Amino acid sequence: xxxxxxxxxxxxxxTIEKIKNVAKKIKxxxxxxxxxxxxxxxxxxxxxxxxxxxxxxxxxxxxxxxDVLLSIGEQKTIALLAMALKELGLDAISxxxxxxxxxxxxxHTNSIIKxxxxxxxxxxxxxxxxxxxxxxxxxxxxxxITTLGRGGSDTSAVAIAGKLNCPCEIYTDVDGIYSIxxxxxxxxxxxxxxxxxxxxxxxxxxxxxxxxxxxxLAKQLEVPIYLASSITxxxxxxxxxxxxxxxxxxxxxxxxENCAIITxxxxxxNKEEIMSILNLLTHLGIDINTISIxxxxxxxMSMSFMCSRDDYGIVDSIEKLICVPSKDxxxxxxxxxxxxxxxxxxxxxxxxxxxxxxxxxxxxxLMIKHIANSETYTSYVVDKGDKNKVISDIATExxx
Amino acid sequence: xxxxxxxxxxxxxxTIEKIKNVAKKIKxxxxxxxxxxxxxxxxxxxxxxxxxxxxxxxxxxxxxxxDVLLSIGEQKTIALLAMALKELGLDAISxxxxxxxxxxxxxHTNSIIKxxxxxxxxxxxxxxxxxxxxxxxxxxxxxxITTLGRGGSDTSAVAIAGKLNCPCEIYTDVDGIYSIxxxxxxxxxxxxxxxxxxxxxxxxxxxxxxxxxxxxLAKQLEVPIYLASSITxxxxxxxxxxxxxxxxxxxxxxxxENCAIITxxxxxxNKEEIMSILNLLTHLGIDINTISIxxxxxxxMSMSFMCSRDDYGIVDSIEKLICVPSKDxxxxxxxxxxxxxxxxxxxxxxxxxxxxxxxxxxxxxLMIKHIANSETYTSYVVDKGDKNKVISDIATExxx
Numbered sequence: 001x002x003x004x005x006x007x008x009x010x011x012x013x014x015t016i017e018k019i020k021n022v023a024k025k026i027k028x029x030x031x032x033x034x035x036x037x038x039x040x041x042x043x044x045x046x047x048x049x050x051x052x053x054x055x056x057x058x059x060x061x062x063x064x065x066x067d068v069l070l071s072i073g074e075q076k077t078i079a080l081l082a083m084a085l086k087e088l089g090l091d092a093i094s095x096x097x098x099x100x101x102x103x104x105x106x107x108h109t110n111s112i113i114k115x116x117x118x119x120x121x122x123x124x125x126x127x128x129x130x131x132x133x134x135x136x137x138x139x140x141x142x143x144x145i146t147t148l149g150r151g152g153s154d155t156s157a158v159a160i161a162g163k164l165n166c167p168c169e170i171y172t173d174v175d176g177i178y179s180i181x182x183x184x185x186x187x188x189x190x191x192x193x194x195x196x197x198x199x200x201x202x203x204x205x206x207x208x209x210x211x212x213x214x215x216x217l218a219k220q221l222e223v224p225i226y227l228a229s230s231i232t233x234x235x236x237x238x239x240x241x242x243x244x245x246x247x248x249x250x251x252x253x254x255x256x257e258n259c260a261i262i263t264x265x266x267x268x269x270n271k272e273e274i275m276s277i278l279n280l281l282t283h284l285g286i287d288i289n290t291i292s293i294x295x296x297x298x299x300x301m302s303m304s305f306m307c308s309r310d311d312y313g314i315v316d317s318i319e320k321l322i323c324v325p326s327k328d329x330x331x332x333x334x335x336x337x338x339x340x341x342x343x344x345x346x347x348x349x350x351x352x353x354x355x356x357x358x359x360x361x362x363x364x365x366l367m368i369k370h371i372a373n374s375e376t377y378t379s380y381v382v383d384k385g386d387k388n389k390v391i392s393d394i395a396t397e398x399x400x
Numbered sequence: 401x402x403x404x405x406x407x408x409x410x411x412x413x414x415t416i417e418k419i420k421n422v423a424k425k426i427k428x429x430x431x432x433x434x435x436x437x438x439x440x441x442x443x444x445x446x447x448x449x450x451x452x453x454x455x456x457x458x459x460x461x462x463x464x465x466x467d468v469l470l471s472i473g474e475q476k477t478i479a480l481l482a483m484a485l486k487e488l489g490l491d492a493i494s495x496x497x498x499x500x501x502x503x504x505x506x507x508h509t510n511s512i513i514k515x516x517x518x519x520x521x522x523x524x525x526x527x528x529x530x531x532x533x534x535x536x537x538x539x540x541x542x543x544x545i546t547t548l549g550r551g552g553s554d555t556s557a558v559a560i561a562g563k564l565n566c567p568c569e570i571y572t573d574v575d576g577i578y579s580i581x582x583x584x585x586x587x588x589x590x591x592x593x594x595x596x597x598x599x600x601x602x603x604x605x606x607x608x609x610x611x612x613x614x615x616x617l618a619k620q621l622e623v624p625i626y627l628a629s630s631i632t633x634x635x636x637x638x639x640x641x642x643x644x645x646x647x648x649x650x651x652x653x654x655x656x657e658n659c660a661i662i663t664x665x666x667x668x669x670n671k672e673e674i675m676s677i678l679n680l681l682t683h684l685g686i687d688i689n690t691i692s693i694x695x696x697x698x699x700x701m702s703m704s705f706m707c708s709r710d711d712y713g714i715v716d717s718i719e720k721l722i723c724v725p726s727k728d729x730x731x732x733x734x735x736x737x738x739x740x741x742x743x744x745x746x747x748x749x750x751x752x753x754x755x756x757x758x759x760x761x762x763x764x765x766l767m768i769k770h771i772a773n774s775e776t777y778t779s780y781v782v783d784k785g786d787k788n789k790v791i792s793d794i795a796t797e798x799x800x
Contacts, residue, residue, distance in 0.1 A: 016456045050476075056416040057480055058487045065486070068494050069479035072472035076450075079469035080457055086465070087458040094468050098498070099543055143499060 003125075003166035004029065007039040007135065007157035011173040012230035013077055014044030022171075022230060023084035026130060030090060035125040037164070039135045039157040040081060042073025047136075063108035067137070067147045070109075071097070074134035074153070082132050092130040095120070097145070102138035102156065104146045111146040113138060113159045121164065133160065151211020158214050162221030170210070171230035176237030177202070177209055179252040179400035185391045189400060191251065193238050198251045198343055201376040205341035206256025215239070250344035250353070250398045254377075255391065256308075260335045261369060261381065262315050264303045267328040277303065277318070284314045306339065306370070306381065337369060338387065341379040342398070353378065353398070360393045403525070403566035404429065407439040407535065407557035411573040412630035413477055414444030422571075422630060423484035426530060430490060435525040437564070439535045439557040440481060442473025447536075463508035467537075467547045470509075471497070474534035474553070482532050492530040495520070497545070502538035502556065504546045511546040513538060513559045521564065533560065551611020558614050562621030570610070571630035576637030577602070577609055579652040579800035585791050589800060591651065593638050598651045598743055601776040605741035606656025615639070650744040650753070650798045655791065656708075661734040661769060661781065662715050664703045677703065677718070684714045706739065706770070706781065737769060738787065741779040742798070753778065753798075760793045 006026065013019050029036055041047075050069050054061040061069075078094035085092035097104075101117035116138075124131045135153025140146050148155055154170060161168035177199065180188040196219035203212045210227065218225050218239065228236025264277060307315055318331060342353060361368055361382055370381035382390075394400070406426065413419050429436055441447075450469050454461040461469075478494035485492035497504075501517035516538075524531045535553025540546050548555055554570060561568035577599065580588040596619035603612045610627065618625050618639065628636025664677060707715055718731060742753060761768055761782055770781035782790075794800070 016453065020457065053416065054480065054483055057420065057483045061483045062486045065479045065482040065494055068482070068496075069476060072475050075472050075475075076469060079465045080454065082465040082468070083454055083457045083461045086462045092465075094465055096468075096545075145496075 002034045003037070003164055004034050005037045005039060005157050005161040005164070005166060005168045007153060007168065007170045008041065008230060009153065009170070009172045010041040010044050010046070012171050013040060013081070016080070018230075019043075019077070019080050020084050023081060023088055023090075025171075025230065026085060027088050027090055030130065036130050037121060037125070037160055038081065038130060038132045039153060039160060040074060040077040040132065041135050041153040042070075043077055043080075046073040046076070064144055067108045067145050070147050071134070071137045071145045074136055078132045078134050085130055085132075090130055091128055092132055093124050094132045094134075095124075096134050097137035097156075098139035098143075100133045100160075102133075102159075104138035104140050104148070108144070109147055110149040111138060111140065113148065113155065116159060116163055118160075118163045121160070151213050154211055154214035155217055158218045158221065158223050158225070161223045162217070167224045167226065168218070169226045169228065170214075171228060173229060173231065175229045175232055175234045176227050177239075177252070180391060180395055181207060181255065184255055184388070185253075185395055185400075187395065191237050192235075193240065194251060195241060195345065196239060197376055198345060199239050201341075201343045201374075202252055202254050205254035205343065205377055205379060206258065206339060207252070207254035210239075250342055250347065250400065252343050253391065253394055253398075253400055254339075254341045254343060255387065256339040256341070257384070257387075258309045259306050259337065259339055259381075260309070260312075260333050261304055261337055262307045263332045263334070264301075264318070265330040265332070266301045280318065281305065284311075284318075304370070334369075336384050337381050338384050339379055339381045340390065340394070341377050342394070343377045345376065347376060347378060356397050357394070360390060360397065364390050364393070366390065402434045403437070403564055404434050405437045405439060405557050405561040405564070405566060405568045407553060407568065407570045408441065408630060409553065409570070409572045410441040410444050410446070412571050413440060413481070416480070418630075419443075419477070419480050419484050423481060423488055423490075425571075425630065426485060427488050427490055430530065436530050437521060437525070437560055438481065438530060438532045439553060439560060440474060440477040440532065441535050441553040442470075443477055443480075446473040446476070464544055467508045467545050470547050471534070471537045471545045474536055478532045478534050485530055485532075490530055491528055492532055493524050494532045494534075495524075496534050497537035497556075498539035498543075500533050500560075502533075502559075504538035504540050504548070508544070509547055510549040511538060511540065513548065513555065516559060516563055518560075518563045521560070551613050554611055554614035555617055558618045558621065558623050558625070561623045562617070567624045567626065568618070569626045569628065571628060573629060573631065575629045575632055575634045576627050577639075577652070580791060580795055581607060581655065584655055584788070585653075585795055585800075587795065591637050592635075593640065594651060595641060595745060596639060597776055598745060599639050601741075601743045601774075602652055602654050605654035605743065605777060605779060606658065606739060607652070607654035610639075650742060650747065650800065652743050653791065653794055653798075653800055654739075654741045654743060655787065656739040656741070657784070657787075658709045659706050659737065659739055659781075660709070660712075661704055661737055662707045663732045663734070664701075664718070665730040665732070666701045680718065681705065684711075684718075704770070734769075736784050737781050738784050739779055739781045740790065740794070741777050742794070743777045745776065747776060747778060756797050757794070760790060760797065764790050764793070766790065 008022050013022055026036055047070055054066055054069055075096055082092045082094040100120060103115045104111035105114045106112045121131050135156040137147050157168050177191045177194055178188040182188045196215055199209055199215050200212055203209050225239040226236055364385055366382040366385045368380055368382050372379045408422050413422055426436055447470055454466055454469055475496055482492040482494040500520055503515045504511035505514045506512045521531050535556040537547050557568050577591045577594055578588040582588045596615055599609055599615050600612055603609050625639040626636055764785055766782040766785045768780055768782050772779045
């Protein structure tokens with residue numbers, strides 16, 4: 001059986017007209033002799049609107065009930081898409097997360113998929129039906145409706161493809177993955193094939209490509225992902241396991257301006273306090289790898305870490321949350337930075353890229369504040385400056 | 401256990417503010433030491449909007465998928481109401497039709513409730529929770545989401561109350577049942593107590609009181625209904641079984657302008673044709689009791705029946721649907737009529753009301769076109785005329 005999972009994101013189905021177009025795309029794939037499972041998000045910004053509605057009732061709405069509320073977004077889409085397919089003469093059936101037995105565990109609004117019943121899906125496929133499943137949602141062991149949190153619909157699609165052992169096509173409003181975000185650098189090259197690890201690095205370092213969670217699951221389940229636009233029809237990007245031959249290659253550049261360097265200074269510090277702060281940061285989900293600590297010995301401590309704008313709320317509460325009493329604690333936020341990251345397989349084996357980058361930053365008068373390296377990327381945190389010039393210089397040097 | 405089912409209709413929960421008010425009402429009932437099951441409709445005209453959306457995809461949307469779509473309306477309300485109750489410090493839990501195991505059978509978009517699992521509800525009640533259930537929807541034996549059609553939420557509430565053997569309060573935007581619609585006759589008297597049969601007669605004869613289906617079920621399950629406004633807080637109307645003492649009493653007056661007299665004439669008729677037309681009308685759900693047939697013997701036939709504006713589509717298709725070929729068939733629609741019905745228990749035992757009505761109609765120059773009688777009502781179809789004057793005359797005569 002020629003099986004495929006197709007996932008359509010909110011922007012691909014934001015209007016009735018777009019839903020009809022998606023139906024046509026599915027029909028054409030069906031005519032290519034595929035059995036198709038379609039996973040859909042909520043239309044456009046439906047989920048945000050529902051969250052806003054719930055906030056009118058409570059600043060912290062009950063999470064179980066928030067899941068009951070949010071799950072209607074995808075349920076609306078599956079029904080409309082099924083109707084649209086039937087209108088084109090295809091047989092289709094919609095299934096909510098609960099109906100497809102997508103069993104989740106963990107917290108409400110942030111559940112993880114534990115298992116799903118592939119037999120339900122296979123039975124409908126064997127009847128010749130296109131099976132349309134709500135992304136982003138499932139049902140827990142108590143029978144409660146649950147949602148999966150950010151990137152949930154992509155995760156649903158990958159999980160279903162993994163269970164059915166078939167590829168996954170994810171349709172969005174961009175043509176695929178580029179070496180650099182085309183909005184930042186119009187000459188950026190589209191990537192044909194890329195490994196899970198490289199996509200993870202790009203996503204982690206600020207490129208808006210795919211939610212990390214879905215990519216991690218795809219890597220784990222060995223699900224090939226084809227990422228493409230539902231609108232242009234251009235050829236997209238295939239994400240799969242790494243090439244078997246060893247190669248060192250710069251894949252792309254990620255730019256993150258949505259970050260700040262947070263510095264915690266204490267003139268009266270001790271080991272317990274440092275441990276307490278580190279524990280707290282880890283507990284709060286701050287990426288501990290970006291932390292640098294200096295001058296601990298003489299009673300003065302300075303601890304710096306990168307933080308995204310989304311985490312400002314957490315940062316603001318650090319002072320209150322620190323358990324060890326500390327009179328002389330000072331927390332500062334440096335927002336005048338951008339993080340520029342070069343991503344590549346085996347990048348640490350390429351010897352000359354540091355000197356090239358340093359030359360570019362210095363010739364653009366950008367002070368370097370922080371450097372981080374791994375096997376797949378190098379990140380420079382520098383002053384904000386002529387971003388486009390710097391990106392263009394780097395792209396030219398590395399042929400991106 | 402002091403059990404009660406409260407049902408809130410679309411107009412009572414059309415905004416976040418109204419949902420918060422409903423939550424307060426529920427809290428106050430809870431403080432009166434009640435275990436409460438709340439059944440809700442979709443907010444405002446949500447269902448109509450969703451139907452409109454589906455029509456943008458297909459003039460005749462797939463009914464299974466329409467149910468998947470329509471059911472999100474009530475699901476939205478249960479989540480928001482549960483949040484609102486939690487915000488007031490009450491413990492609450494929302495259940496969809498499927499989660500409450502409201503098992504249905506029959507067609508999609510028009511299913512009937514076969515059974516429901518009262519133990520699920522009772523368990524949550526025993527935990528001290530307010531249980532909030534979607535009206536209008538259930539799940540069939542295949543696990544498909546189903547909806548109940550017109551008046552579905554009232555029917556859900558009555559079915560749940562019946563199963564739990566408790567009373568049912570239905571909150572709407574009117575204060576209860578009046579002897580005459582107050583918009584037609586401002587001096588109308590509100591009714592304190594009324595029997596199921598009288599409400600059924602009022603509803604059947606054009607008074608917008610409660611959907612017949614919910615009342616019929618309440619009668620069958622012996623569920624007392626308290627019908628009241630969620631806004632004014634005025635005392636409403638209780639609907640229950642008939643008084644045990646025999647009494648003859650005029651209860652109210654119903655006026656139906658939303659109707660026409662349809663006449664089918666044929667100059668070339670035979671018994672087969674008449675049977676065929678009668679069968680067709682019955683099959684289409686036209687109330688056969690209102691049909692009068694004349695002049696069958698000499699080859700000429702005239703058949704008249706009342707029909708509501710909602711059924712015009714059916715009427716228009718009669719000609720096409722008639723199987724026996726008929727060259728000389730003529731169908732006319734008389735829309736210049738109104739039906740005025742007097743409803744009362746044992747009305748047929750009251751001797752003088754016909755002469756009073758006749759006098760009123762004639763003194764108002766209204767030609768009488770049709771009369772129908774039963775044990776609970778008498779209906780006069782008359783020319784449209786000075787409606788307010790006629791209603792006022794009748795109300796005065798019968799002290800309504």
